[in-house]
Amino acid sequence: MPARQKTKVIVLSSFLITAKLLSQAHNVSEGYQKPVDPVVAKNVEEWQDLKFGLFMHWGTYSQWGIVESWSLCPEDESWTQRKPEHGKSYYEYVKNYENLQTSFNPVRFNPQKWADATKKAGMKYVVFTTKHHDGFAMFDTKQSDYKITSAKTPFSKNPKADITKEIFSTFRKEGFKIGAYFSKPDWHSDDYWWSYFPPKDRNVNYDPKKYPEKWKSFKDFTFNQLNEITSGYGKIDILWLDGGWVRPFNTIDPKVEWQRTIKVEQDIDMDKIGAMARKNQPGIIMVDRTVPGKWENYITPEQAVPEQPLSVPWESCITMGDSFSYVPNDNYKSTQKIIETLVKIISRGGNYLMNIAPGPDGDYDAVVYERLKEISGWMEKNQSAVFATRSVAPYHEGEFYYTRSKDGNTLNIFHLDTQSEYRAPSELTFAIPEQFTPTSLKILGISSQVQWKKNGNTIKVQLPQDRTALKYAAVIQVRQ
Template sequence: MFNKPKTKTLFLSSFLLSTVFFSQAHNVSEGYQKPTDSLVVENLENWQDLKFGLFMHWGTYSQWGIVESWSLCPEDESWTQRKPEHGKSYTEYVENYENLQTTFNPTLFNPQKWADAAKKAGMKYVVFTTKHHDGFAMFDTQESDYKITSSKTPFYKNPKADVTKEIFNTFRKEGFKIGAYFSKPDWHSDDYWWPYFPPKDRNVNYDPKKYPQRWANFKNFTFNQLNEITSNYGKIDILWLDGGWVRPFNTIDPKVEWQRTIKVEQDIDMDKIGTMARKNQPGIIIVDRTVPGKWENYVTPEQAVPDHVLSTPWESCMTMGDSFSYVPNDNYKSSQKIIETLVKIISRGGNYLMNIAPGPNGDYDAVVYERLKEISGWMNKNQSAVFATRAVSPYHDGNFYYTQSKDRKTVNIFHLDEKTDYHSPSTLNFTIPENFKPKSLKILGISGKIQWKKTGNSIEINLPKEKNQLKYSTVIQITE
């Protein structure tokens, strides 16, 4: 027998839930513990003001245009499939995959270009994959030679070879909060996938209780790499830890399919890691994904939006394209769909962490910059309804979505129409929060006076001809 956390069922929007992403489907546990460290509480409150962040999955796998890391995993799932041209056997495939280190040379890498575009689009924080499950470090670790700054990697001669440092310094200079993604499992490490045994699935391939020294070596390796990241890369606001199967055995929830594959203890000693990280970075938010307790400071539904407000701080991580990693000719969402997703998320009290994957040349696809420019046009007009807001009842009513200012004196109502390209109607009728007494009303992006009347708990407005200038939504702002 073992203890299990109670699990809160999330009803998730169906769009974007393709089987490609079930490899990383994550439950949201009820075991949330509110931080008690005053600096963490303050940082978490400030983070909830940011609303819109940039996620970036990037590694040697971009050269093949395949899913990040997962093709190394010996599980027979849709997201782990390997292309025969990359290796006829599993052993050959792994050898060829790891040999990608010797050809990775993203010479167009320019984080200033990314930061400029993301900032104009309203993004306020960045989370970068310093190391994914494959173990390839995108930072200058001293614990392994499987890294972008190794002499085995052509890019090591570039003055920007430590891409993590370049990204963090550049985005920090532009006012972004900085988040470091780090995978707890490391499939390259001999102390996680011991070559004595073949790997069976995503988990450690030996019993850490039977071979305690090998597991102790892996714990030290992980601790040391996280110490490097939190010591050598300037101010870091978020430590975003992925690979939730590396966890204490007594936290496993057998109702969650992927957690049922965990057969052995994989306690990485988060107390030791978290204490070290907080010593190096006072107030840092730590996100030990899906592992309930004091080190999961916010929860992270993936590729989905909860259909209701959660009682915990939360963030949806979702892709601009179909994939977290770079795929040639990816299917990028429209700007309207991205903005609709943002509105849904913030109306339910969450943050939107949108993933954009750089390619093997070190740049985004051209269409990414087009999308970010379109989003920036909308954000310039409507940002006061987005940032530093909180959820407010009725949250969502038909095509209307609600946020409020933190002082509760202003309510914002977003009108969407997901069925078509957005055209603002001539008349809008909507309810307002209980006991809210509006004294003024305006439509963001329209300078003229708006005709409106209040009847009971409802407001009706007539929109002027300027409504035709509105793209993607109509945003009404009412103030007491």
């Protein structure tokens, strides 16, 4: 294992995580290593400017409207339970699940529609699930026939059959940075879940040390698929590797419950994979989730927002609905909740990767476009306080949240009301850093001048009588 910096342990309990999704939450690695490659370091710094990204979980599972992949895993989790109508036995269920390939035909797939809507909402990068744990490839892999472009799949006859290619090229054309999600474990592969043994849990179902050739075959399969993605799909900025239980045994953190389930060595040879990815894509950001070391260039709390700023690059991946995968009539978060989450994340120095799940027909729910349109209206007025900013003390006081420009000359103060629908008050009073000397102040979205007064390190602002333009959050921008 690469040497690790002895940094303060960041424990999962320091995060606000909804009880419903606690079982899916990932821990944050305790040792972060800053990239030594100057190009990678520069790219991570620029990635931190982006602030708002799009995550998309999509696969054959969307046809059943169930959680992505996890129902295949024989772990007793409330969020992975199988529906009896999909199979009376486990093996019948797996057969029916994998047979979804023969009916997957998302004929309304139009990535340009997604790119247009999310770009207006301020999203700057996209991370797409090229392959989830179930092993179904949403790209034209040559390593398996369990893929979107297989003749078994009806959509293979569509001109846009290589979904990953279409998404990456469309979003790249619109100026997005491109991220490829890829699952290291593959529950369809006979070299990971060997049919000689029944699967027991999420982990490999044999001991790789006892069957080294079997494990080597799986490593080669994984390497070859990642080589395909990083060499055949244009410029890729982020390789986002999920399935942190596929890791060197000596990196297991026994304090983390799910890592205690790993009983065997699952070293996938990240040095070989990382070197190949950087050869194919110089400067690519590598995100080997939850595995500390040189291949985890930023950390990824899931369905969670840190209570305090973190000293390392980080991104919260949080769903717009309740689920990462498509669920009929999902409970989508309000626009106010989404903006509040964005403000909290950027005030603590992170990025917000918001997941939107396409349905089996190949499109988002109508309510998604409504949310994106509302976010767009807010972002048009307030984007200068969001992008290319960094955290700054006091970070968060009461209902006020702070960011700063990278040159330190602009202070942005967001005012929220997390208890009810936002209504801007007639007066706002907030603290500023003692060393900050303001010379001008404006409220974003309001063209008229506002009255303000500084007393010590406190500013009092009188808001205009007409405050209807201040929806979801008010943003005060102060320059020195």
